[in-house]
Amino acid sequence: MRWPRRLFGSVRARAALGATLVVALALVVAGAAVLFALRATLTDQAGTQAESAARKVASQLAANVPYRDLEWPDSEDHPVQVVDGDGRVVAVSEDLERISGTGSDQVRPDSAAGGGGSEGDGDEDDDGGKDEGKDGDDSLKPGEIDDDAHFSDGSATVDGDTADYRFAAVEVNVESKGDLTVYAGAPLDTEQSAVATALTAMLIGFPLLLAVIAAVTWLVTRRALRPVDAIRGEMAAITASEDLARRVPEPDTHDEVARLARTTNETLAALEASVERQRRFVADASHELRSPIASLRTQLEVGAAHPELLDVEGAVEDTVRLQELAADLLLLARLDAGEKPGEGRVDVAALAREELSQRAGDRVEVRQRLDGPLEVAGSRGQLARVLGNLVNNAQRHARSQVTVTARAEDGWAVLAVADDGSGVPDAERERIFERFVRLDDARSRDDGGAGLGLAIARDVATGHAGTLTVRQAPSGGALFELRLPLVRPGV
Template identity: 75%
Template structure:
C-alpha cells in the first residue's frame, strides 16, 4: 500500500479524485438546496394564490357556506376568526398542523353556524342579541386598522401537515388576513402540497448518489491513464540514468520526448548536466595526467642527481637538486591551490588596499630579469590577501618570462572597479589564443624548456582566483607592444 501511494501517478490520481469529489459534493449540495428552495417557494406561491382567492370571496361578503373551498387533498383551507376559532374548513380535512389552530371543523358559536357552512347569522341578519354581532364586527374592524373588505398584503408562510380523507401529506401554508363585512377580522390558511418538492429532491439525491461514484470512477481512471502516459518518459529517463550510473559511461544521454512540456525540459536539462559532468570528469582526468607528467620530470631529475651523488659524491649537482626541489615545491603548491579552488573554497571578505598589496609584494621580489615600473592608486577590495598576492606573482612571473626590457604594474579605479594591470613589451599573445592560455597546463611556446616556461598553471590559477573574488581576468595588446593582463575586482563596500 505504501509503495502504491508512494508513486506520483497514484498521488495524482488520488488528489484529482478527492478534488472532484469535494467539488461534486459542494455542487450537489448547492443544487439540492436551490431546488428545494425553488419548489418550496413555488408551493408557497400556489398556497398564497388559493388563500387570496378565498379571502377575496370573504371580502366581497360571501357567506362561509358559499366559499366553494377547494378540494382538501389539493389545497386544504382553514378559516379562523380573531379568536383562532375555525369558522370554515375544506371538506374531508381530518387533521392539520402548522396553523394557529389544530381544529378541522367549525364549532357552533356567534361567528359560525352549527354546520360550518352558514353565515353565522339568523334569518333577520342579526345575532342572538340583535345588533351585538354587528357591533362586535365594527369593533374588530377598528382594532385591525382595516376597512371592511380589505385584504392584508402581509403574507406569512409556515410548514405543516394535514390529513385529508385518510391521506397525510406535508404542506406549505400561506396565511392571509381579511376584514370580512359583518364577520370581522379573519385569517385564511391555505396549503399547497410539498410532495413535488420532496419527490424532486429525493429523485435528484438518488441520481447524485448513483452518478457521483460513477463520475469519480471515470475521473480516477482517466487521471490514472493520463498520468501513466505523462510519466512514461520520466520512467525512461530514470532507467537510462540508472544504466549510466551502473556503466559509468558519461557519454550516454537520456531520451528526450518529442513534446514541449516539463518532462522534455527535464530531459534536456539532464543531458546538459551529463555533458557538463562528462566534461568535468574529462578535465579532471587530463588534470591528473598532466599533473603526473609534470611531477615526473622534477622527481626523476632529483632522483637521478641523488643516486649519482650517492655513488659519486664529487659529481653531485647541489644547485640542480635545489632547483628541482624548488620547482617541485612550487608545482605542488599550485596543484594544492587548484584543488582548493575546485572544491569551492571561499576567498573571505577581508578588506585590503590593492595598491599597498602590490607595493609590498613587488618589494620582496628578488632576481627579476627586467625592472618593474609601478603606477599605483588607492583601491580597496575585499577578499583573500594570499590568493590575490598569488595572482600578482603569477602575472609578474609571466611578464618577466616574455618581456624584452620593460614590465609595468598599475592599480587604478575604473567604472566602479579596481583594476590591476600587468604589461610587458614582449611578443604578446595572438588573438586566437587569448582564451586558451588560461587553461591548465597550456604553454604556447612548446619549444621553450619547462624550466623557463613553468608548468602552465599560473594563468589558470590567476583566472580561477579572479572568478572566486567576483572579478575577471582578461588579456589584450599592451601599448608597449606586448601583452597586457587586467584583473578587475569590485570595490569594497
C-alpha cells in the first residue's frame, strides 16, 4: 500500500515512531521492574506477618501449652497448622477447611499422633514417640525455637472463604512432643490487589503517555524541519526557474539546519560562478575563434576570385593560430572535466633541458640553470605544455633575456621562468591566470595570444597537486614559479 510508505517515508513520522518505540520499550521494562519490586515487597511483608504469627504459636508450644489451650491468631488472616516430625498434623486453627503449600494438606489432627484439634483433644503428656531432643549440632534443644523460617506460597479455605496465603514454617522443640513445625499464613490479597491496580494503571496510562509523546515528537520535529521544507521549496523553485542568483532562506539559528542552508547557498554561489565562468568562456572562445576563421575565409575567398592575390603565408598563420587555439580549448575542456595527470614519473630538470634545446627562433636568449634530477609524478606532455606557455609568455615581455631555473626546495621541485620585462602589477597577479585575460588590451592578438596560456599552466599545476605563482624577478620583470611535490625515493 502506498499510504504507509508515504507516511513512514516522512522524517517526522519516523522520528515520532522511533521515539514512541524507545519510550514504549523503556516503559515496559520500567513497569515490569516496578511490578516485580512491588510484588516482592508486599510478599516479604506478608511473609513477615506469617512468621510473626508462627512464632507466637511456637512460643506457646515451647512453653508446653497443650494443643487445646493454644491461642490462635485471627484464623481468617492467619490460618495455622502444626505438624510433628513424622509429618502428621497435630493441631490446626479454627474453621480451617482446606490448606495447600504447607507440610500437609490435612486440616484435621491425626489421632495416631496423639494430637488435638482446635478444641484441644490431646495433652502435653503424650510424647508422640519423640525424644526430648535430637542428636547432632543442628538439633533443637527442648523449649528452643529455630531462628530461621522457611517460606512458601499456597492457599487455604477458612470458614468457606478461599484465598492465597504466604506461609512461614518455624520449627520448635517441645520437651514432651519432640520437634514440631508451625505453619502460619498471611493473606496475599493486599499484594494481589496492589499489583492488579498498578498493572491496570499502567495499561491505561502507558498508551496515553505514548500518544502524548508521539504527538509532541511529531510537532517538535515538524517545527524543527520547517526550515528544511522552506529550503526544499526554494531549491525546487530555483530548479524550475534555472535562476542561480536566488538563495535559500537561512534560519536565524546555530543548528544543523542553519549550517545546511549556508552550505546550500555556498554551493549555489559556486555553481552560479561556475556557470557564469563557462558562459564567459564560451563567449570568449567564440570571439577568439571568429577572428582567425573570418580572416582565413576572407583570404580564401579573395584567392578563389583572384588567385594572384592569395596570401598563402597569412592563411597558414591563421590556420596555425586556429589550430593552437582549438588545442588550448580542448585541453581546458579536459582539465575542467577532471582529467587526471596520470601516475608517470617525470624529471623536471631533464624535461626543461630537452624542451629548451628544441626551441629555435626565440626573440631573446634563454639562459638555463637546471639542477637535477627532480622527479615528480604526472604527465610529461602537460608539464611540457606548462613550460612552453611560461617561456612563450616571457619571450613576449622580455627586453633582452629569459632565465629558466630548476631546483629542489623543501620536498618540492621548483621550476622558475624569469624575464627582464616590465613585470606584473601587484593588483593583477591573480587576474592574469584567468582565461582570455590580456593586461595590454591594445596589443594585437597575433603578438599577445588568446590569453589562455597562463590559465592552462595554472590548471595543470593544480591538477599535479602543485602551485603556480608570479612575483617580481631580481631583474625587475616577472618571475613565474611552478612548484610540484617531489617523489619520495623508493615510492
